[in-house]
Amino acid sequence: MTSHVFPRNSKAPPPQVIRGEGVYLFDKDGKSYLNFGDAAVSCLGHGDARVTAAVKAQMDEVAFAHTGFFTSDPAERLADKLVSLAPGDLDRVYFVSGGSEAMEAAIKLARQYYLETGEPQRHKIVARRQSYHGNTLGALATGGNAWRRAQFAPILIDVSHVSPCYAYRGLSEGETDEAYVDRLIDELEAEFQSLGPETVMAFVAEPVVGATLGAVGPVGDYFARVREVCDRHGILLILDEVMCGMGRTGTLFACEQFGVSPDICAIAKGLGGGYQPIGATLCTKAIHDAILNGSGFFQHGHTYLGHPVACAAGLAVLERLVDDEVLARVTPSGTHFRQALRDRLGQHPHVGDIRGSGLFCGVELVADRETKAPWSPEARLHARIKAAAFSDGLICYPMGGTIDGKNGDHVLLAPPFIADHTQLDEAADILAGAIDRSIAQAT
Numbered sequence: 331m332t333s334h335v336f337p338r339n340s341k342a343p344p345p346q347v348i349r350g351e352g353v354y355l356f357d358k359d360g361k362s363y364l365n366f367g368d369a370a371v372s373c374l375g376h377g378d379a380r381v382t383a384a385v386k387a388q389m390d391e392v393a394f395a396h397t398g399f400f401t402s403d404p405a406e407r408l409a410d411k412l413v414s415l416a417p418g419d420l421d422r423v424y425f426v427s428g429g430s431e432a433m434e435a436a437i438k439l440a441r442q443y444y445l446e447t448g449e450p451q452r453h454k455i456v457a458r459r460q461s462y463h464g465n466t467l468g469a470l471a472t473g474g475n476a477w478r479r480a481q482f483a484p485i486l487i488d489v490s491h492v493s494p495c496y497a498y499r500g501l502s503e504g505e506t507d508e509a510y511v512d513r514l515i516d517e518l519e520a521e522f523q524s525l526g527p528e529t530v531m532a533f534v535a536e537p538v539v540g541a542t543l544g545a546v547g548p549v550g551d552y553f554a555r556v557r558e559v560c561d562r563h564g565i566l567l568i569l570d571e572v573m574c575g576m577g578r579t580g581t582l583f584a585c586e587q588f589g590v591s592p593d594i595c596a597i598a599k600g601l602g603g604g605y606q607p608i609g610a611t612l613c614t615k616a617i618h619d620a621i622l623n624g625s626g627f628f629q630h631g632h633t634y635l636g637h638p639v640a641c642a643a644g645l646a647v648l649e650r651l652v653d654d655e656v657l658a659r660v661t662p663s664g665t666h667f668r669q670a671l672r673d674r675l676g677q678h679p680h681v682g683d684i685r686g687s688g689l690f691c692g693v694e695l696v697a698d699r700e701t702k703a704p705w706s707p708e709a710r711l712h713a714r715i716k717a718a719a720f721s722d723g724l725i726c727y728p729m730g731g732t733i734d735g736k737n738g739d740h741v742l743l744a745p746p747f748i749a750d751h752t753q754l755d756e757a758a759d760i761l762a763g764a765i766d767r768s769i770a771q772a773t
């Protein structure tokens with residue numbers, strides 16, 4: 331029968347999912363899949379009783395009310411809880427429906443902040459290469475992933491990109507972490523100077539890079555140094571925690587681990603845990619006050635802002651993570667999982683790096699371990715691994731190297747926080763087999 335759904339990949343429509351239970355998804359033919367690669371959404375797995383009950387109860391109360399007229403109890407309570415747990419001065423929460431929307435709001439908020447505070451010349455954004463901030467036009471322009479941007483380049487706003495902090499490939503032979511960070515900070519400073527720092531409104535980065543690099547965190551005091559340069563020039567720091575936030579790396583906000591807090595922070599994915607589509611843009615009191623004491627109106631909005639059912643889901647997820655201490659499982663389980671990956675793949679001639687923090691793990695594939703030469707894009711190794719793992723019952727998130735050839739194929743793994751050791755070990759086994767089969771096909 332012909333499907334009328336427009337799928338992501340029209341040449342390979344996917345099987346139909348019919349059930350989710352714990353860390354597993356089941357398709358129509360009864361096949362089960364370990365769900366470790368749904369872009370880091372499913373933090374609590376499927377069928378969490380507390381979250382589903384909260385969603386159902388909220389639907390009985392009020393399903394939707396437009397934020398042009400009302401706030402709601404779940405929105406107020408979720409904002410209170412997020413602010414009580416957020417680092418630094420983050421004080422206000424603007425609820426949206428996903429990660430790209432959270433980043434669009436972040437960018438517009440930065441622009442409006444400078445209009446309200448009398449610096450209308452600030453409109454430029456500096457971000458990093460090999461990053462991903464979403465697929466809407468502003469977020470896509472901000473991201474530095476060459477492949478995703480390529481065909482839309484003529485309709486994207488102009489954003490400058492500097493090097494990411496990516497030690498596996500960025501660190502030069504014999505260079506210390508300190509010298510590497512110095513070099514990256516010099517590059518950032520030089521970029522600000524060439525643009526005119528008084529014209530730059532924001533620097534944007536993922537604290538731990540997800541989709542485009544595969545769980546790459548910073549080295550040393552990189553983010554503290556970034557914060558210092560931004561402060562010196564009055565440039566806002568926007569951190570995109572859409573993928574790495576909400577406990578994924580072991581702390582609720584990944585930036586807590588670097589002792590840095592942003593002016594604006596985007597979260598999504600794990601905030602709703604897949605039970606509802608929800609994202610949020612958090613900002614400092616200073617930014618909100620600028621609007622409050624100025625125009626009073628953030629010139630931005632979507633119909634489903636602060637959707638009560640989505641907020642009820644977000645609140646229940648956060649209660650599970652924090653009050654029920656599911657978050658406490660992330661660091662020890664992540665340590666176990668990376669060890670399981672190292673046991674199976676640590677000596678593999680085509681595995682260059684196994685990395686990550688908490689339950690946010692990356693495996694980078696190389697053609698040659700010594701030289702770190704990436705696989706040629708024509709081999710489509712990432713696509714082969716995705717297909718092989720899927721057919722063996724593991725959902726993972728592989729990505730190819732970028733068009734600029736600076737990095738190789740990698741596999742991102744983001745298990746639900748409830749995964750037990752047996753399930754983590756099984757995923758590592760399946761992945762190791764899928765990598766071997768894919769390499770045999772590609773050579």
Ligand code: PLP
Binds near residue numbers: 429536540570574
């Ligand atoms: N920012 C980051 C870091 C992401 O990883 C993603 C999605 O993968 C987004 C933004 C966009 O989020 P969404 O797909 O929910 O719009």
